[in-house]
Every structure is written in structure tokens, then in C-alpha cells.
């Protein structure tokens with residue numbers, strides 16, 4: 001018999017909801033601790049910018065048991081994703097289990113000799129209160145600690161009437177009208193905001209970036225939804241994954257000229273479609289070396305606006321602010337009233353004690369997580385949503401299903417600590433020596449290897465149904481309904 005556990009789930013975004021649903025369904029007592037006043041994580045209105053929309057098509061950004069509504073567009077807007085997540089919480093009565101305005105400040109191993117952790121929780125800004133849990137799911141995301149950077153002269157710039165904000169603080173396009181706007185960064189949010197500023201009739205829009213990167217348009221060649229090219233198993237096989245057998249390596253070597261030609265073809269197509277030569281934004285790297293979770297999707301209209309001169313792109317970074325301008329490292333000076341820093345987020349688990357962070361994170365920032373979920377030196381704990389991808393909702397749900405079975409010793413292939421350590425070492429070596437692109441976000445990215453990652457999770461869970469027909473399996477993107485069937489064919493049980 002599997003004994004019911006008291007489980008803390010830290011964070012209530014996509015991942016906390018996935019963990020909440022499955023741990024509750026199995027029969028555990030769950031509490032979801034969310035520091036914000038509402039659920040949704042990055043999709044909660046107060047942390048997202050206007051016009052934010054998914055990069056993933058809607059059929060890939062969903063849980064297995066809840067499709068996004070028919071009327072949603074292919075790439076839903078932020079408020080639609082929020083409504084979808086809210087609906088999911090309601091479907092599984094998860095709201096009853098959420099404590100809002102509850103910040104996990106710290107954690108330590110329990111002192112009562114029982115397995116688990118004691119969390120220090122501050123609710124509604126009050127004193128930190130200690131609470132014991134048998135198991136902890138870390139679902140606090142990769143995008144919940146803003147990266148704050150400052151530059152010389154910033155205070156004087158603000159005193160003189162200028163504004164400086166992180167991209168997540170930008171809410172109202174009206175503030176940009178008739179202003180000189182400078183955006184720092186080259187991520188999807190940076191280009192989204194630059195386009196938004198043009199639409200808001202900013203006086204000028206500058207975008208300052210360090211290095212151009214390959215971007216994928218929603219429709220490749222203007223015709224083919226990118227999901228039908230980049231998300232399919234056949235394409236995934238064009239990247240050298242971890243743990244290849246000699247036979248896999250041989251097949252890869254034989255196919256190398258075709259794979260090379262495939263990527264050069266895609267680069268040429270994108271160069272023409274996105275006017276990369278005209279705008280001077282053609283990256284110098286090979287596209288296949290760049291593809292990982294940080295590859296941005298093209299903001300519609302961005303390259304046209306650059307080509308027309310509505311957005312001025314400047315390579316470099318900020319040096320300092322003056323009263324009404326920003327000086328760049330290359331010597332350029334950009335007239336600026338509002339500076340928007342699209343510089344991303346800091347990865348980390350600030351509430352985890354240093355001694356455990358040292359077991360989790362290597363000196364070069366790489367995370368030690370078996371299946372990107374669990375670490376043998378951090379018992380009674382697992383990480384959901386850290387296996388981020390191009391279809392993070394499905395990845396979070398797959399991870400949560402794996403984690404509950406791992407926590408209960410119910411994986412069909414329950415790994416020993418040594419097996420997990422060996423697997424972690426093998427994966428670290430692969431990231432460092434074979435595929436540096438996989439080091440992005442501390443190695444917490446399963447893209448573009450969705451199928452292989454999900455295959456491993458399903459193997460571990462003992463799924464009896466595993467595949468669709470050959471064509472769908474090789475030529476279509478991951479199908480959430482099918483993964484729902486695969487999950488149902490894994491070991492089923494109840495905790496009492």
C-alpha cells in the first residue's frame with residue numbers, strides 16, 4: 001500500500017497545476033503555495049506585457065486532458081492562456097488547495113527524523129511560519145526572478161523624467177506614444193515590445209542587441225506552420241541526442257550530408273523570408289547549433305519594420321545613461337525617454353539552502369537532474385517544468401506523472417541513486433562536449449528532443465501504449481491526446 005503524503009507544491013503556474021492535479025488524483029494531501037495573488041505564473045496579467053502570446057501552437061501548449069477552446073487562435077494571447085489555466089484549476093477543484101500570497105522563504109530537512117522538508121512560509125507579508133511536508137515539488141519556474149541590471153547615470157536619467165523598466169513591468173502601450181523608446185535585448189519579448197512601440201506611435205524605436213540569433217517564423221516560407229517542421233520526430237533525429245548507440249551514430253554519420261543540406265536550405269529560406277541580409281540581422285552561427293529553448297519565434301511584422309527603418313537595430317549594449325539619451329559601448333548615442341530592459345530572468349531556487357544548491361548546480365551553472373526532474377542527493381523533492389521545451393505544458397504534465405511515481409516508488413523502472421548519478425554525469429558530458437546548445441538555461445531544456453525525453457519518461461513509467469502509426473509518429477508533432485492515452489497505460493495506483 002502506498003501511504004498518503006503531505007505534499008507542498010511551490011508555485012502555481014503551468015507546472016504547479018500539473019503537479020497539483022496528479023498528486024491530488026493519486027490521493028496525496030496537497031498544498032499549492034503561490035506567492036502571487038493569483039495563479040498562472042508567467043501568464044498572470046500583472047506580470048505579462050500587452051499583446052503577449054504563446055510561441056507554441058495551441059495544440060502543443062495544453063494538458064493531455066483539456067484542449068484549448070476551438071475559438072482560440074493558433075497562438076493564443078496571454079489572457080486566453082490565463083483563462084485556460086484557470087479553467088483547468090476549476091476542473092480539478094485545485095483552487096481549494098492553493099494558498100495565495102504565500103511565499104516560500106526557506107526550507108530545511110525535517111528535524112523529526114521523518115523524510116521530507118520543513119518550509120518557512122510567509123503569508124500575506126506576515127512572519128515566516130514553519131510547516132512540515134513529506135515531499136516537495138519545486139514548480140517555481142525559470143522566469144520568476146527578474147534579472148535586474150543597472151547602468152551608470154540611471155538615477156539621474158530617471159530624475160530628469162526618464163523611465164527604466166524590466167520588460168515584465170511594461171503594461172501600457174500608451175506611455176510610449178510620442179516618446180523615444182529604447183529596448184535592450186533580442187529575445188521574443190524584446191522584439192514584441194519594439195513592434196508594440198511602433199504600433200503605439202513612439203517617436204523613435206531603437207533595439208539594442210548583442211548578437212543576432214536565428215528566429216523561426218510562425219509560418220516557414222510563409223506557408224508551413226513551423227510545428228510541422230521543427231516539432232516532428234524526423235527533424236528531431238537530425239540532432240545528435242544523448243546516449244546514442246553505435247548503430248544510431250552510424251546511421252547519423254551516413255545521413256550527415258543530407259542533414260547538412262537540410263539546415264543550409266532552411267537558413268537560405270529564412271534569410272530570404274525574413275530579409276536577414278537587408279536588415280543585417282543574419283546570424284553568423286549555424287542554425288542547427290542554435291536550436292534550443294531560447295530560440296525565439298519571429299514577432300509578426302518585426303523584420304518588415306526593421307527593413308522600413310521604423311525600428312533601428314544597433315549591435316552592442318548600454319554603456320551609460322545621460323539625461324535624455326543612452327550611450328552604447330560602440331559609441332552610438334540614442335535619444336531615449338523610456339528604456340525597456342528585456343533582459344530576462346535569473347535562474348535559481350533562492351529558498352533552497354546553499355548546501356543543497358551545491359548538490360544541484362555545478363560550477364558552470366549546469367543543473368544535475370535525472371530526466372530533468374530529480375536529484376539523488378536531494379531526497380523527497382522533485383522539479384516540475386524544469387524540462388522546459390517548445391511544449392512546456394505537456395512536458396510539465398509528463399514530468400509530474402513521472403515524479404509522483406518516483407516519489408511513491410511506483411516507477412516501472414525505479415532508478416537507484418547510482419543509476420541516477422551515472423545518467424546525470426552522462427548527460428552533463430553530452431551537454432559540455434557534444435551539444436553546447438543544450439547548456440542553455442542550466443541544461444534545463446528538453447527541446448528539441450521532446451520525443452526522446454518523453455520516450456524515456458514513458459519507459460520509466462512502464463507505458464504499455466507508446467506509439468501512433470508510423471507516419472503520425474515520425475511526421476507529426478507530439479499529440480497531447482495520444483500522450484494522454486500513453487499515460488493511462490502506465491502503472492495506475494492510489495495512495496491511502
Ligand SMILES: Cc1cc2nc3c(=O)[nH]c(=O)nc-3n(C[C@H](O)[C@H](O)[C@H](O)COP(=O)(O)OP(=O)(O)OC[C@H]3O[C@@H](n4cnc5c(N)ncnc54)[C@H](O)[C@@H]3O)c2cc1C
Nearest residue numbers: 011013014015035041042054055056104140141385390392
Ligand atoms: C512571455 C512568455 C511567453 C512564453 N511562451 C511560451 C510558449 O509559447 N511555449 C512554451 O512552451 N513556453 C513558453 N514560455 C515559457 C513559460 O515559462 C512556460 O511555458 C510555463 O508557463 C512555465 O510555467 P511554470 O509553472 O513552470 O513557471 P511560472 O509560470 O514561472 O510559475 C512559477 C510560479 O511560482 C511562483 N513562485 C516563485 N517563487 C515562489 C516562492 N518562493 N514561493 C511561492 N511561489 C513562488 C511564481 O509566483 C509563479 O506563479 C513563455 C514564457 C514567457 C515569460
